[in-house]
């Protein structure tokens with residue numbers, strides 16, 4: 001009897017010390033998490049938004065910018081996030097998106113992380129900047145169904161490839177600076193001055209090589225909605241659009257209508273993306289006098305630093321050289 005009483009006390013002492021140990025361990029863990037949280041992890045949805053954000057953040061204290069994975073083919077609006085991306089978002093303090101329906105997965109993110117703040121740059125610029133509304137958006141939706149998602153970019157009637165306009169992009173940069181300042185007031189002035197600097201560097205370094213005069217009022221055609229903004233930036237007049245930003249069937253009627261529009265309107269140049277546009281591009285070169293140029297949309301690949309400026313300048317040089 002005496003022996004078992006000692007055993008009981010001993011067990012009691014052991015369990016108390018285990019609880020204390022666990023408590024200490026847990027306390028340390030919690031503390032670590034807190035110090036981690038003082039760092040701001042900013043996630044971005046796509047290359048253009050990533051490039052704007054790293055320039056706005058610069059070397060702001062304690063802020064990390066990370067881009068979600070990017071599609072290797074097709075356009076952004078048909079892309080879904082990897083499970084790795086979804087996991088990474090659980091650590092994020094804010095997600096910055098292009099918006100306007102470009103991120104078809106956004107609803108899933110909101111559902112999974114209802115408390116994650118989202119900076120929507122499209123929403124921020126749509127009132128004050130020249131966002132293109134597609135007149136035929138509804139009609140087109142009936143003609144080509146290439147997605148089952150209700151969030152598809154055509155549904156809203158607005159062309160959400162807004163980053164291709166350097167004017168609207170400057171607005172997105174500003175929206176990112178404002179959004180981050182609201183979340184992280186300690187760096188607010190850093191964001192504001194970095195945004196100003198980036199916008200003025202864009203102003204001085206983006207060179208359309210006089211195309212805003214050469215192509216002002218000229219008739220052009222586009223094989224990708226993103227280049228509607230290239231045309232807009234140059235003051236060119238779009239007479240035909242074929243949305244080839246993804247794998248889809250193009251009807252013979254659609255092709256001949258497009259060729260006719262080019263011939264009837266004396267289109268000088270057609271803006272295309274190589275991946276989905278080159279087959280149609282070859283046809284246009286054969287059957288019309290228009291030049292077809294292959295431009296970049298920034299959607300695929302990895303970019304850093306001032307690559308936004310480099311890509312736009314490259315696009316303008318390609319157009320200039322074709323004329």
Ligand SMILES: [Zn+2]
Pocket residue numbers: 075076077161225226245
């Ligand atoms: Zn697209």
Ligand SMILES: [Zn+2]
Pocket residue numbers: 146153243245246
């Ligand atoms: Zn589409």
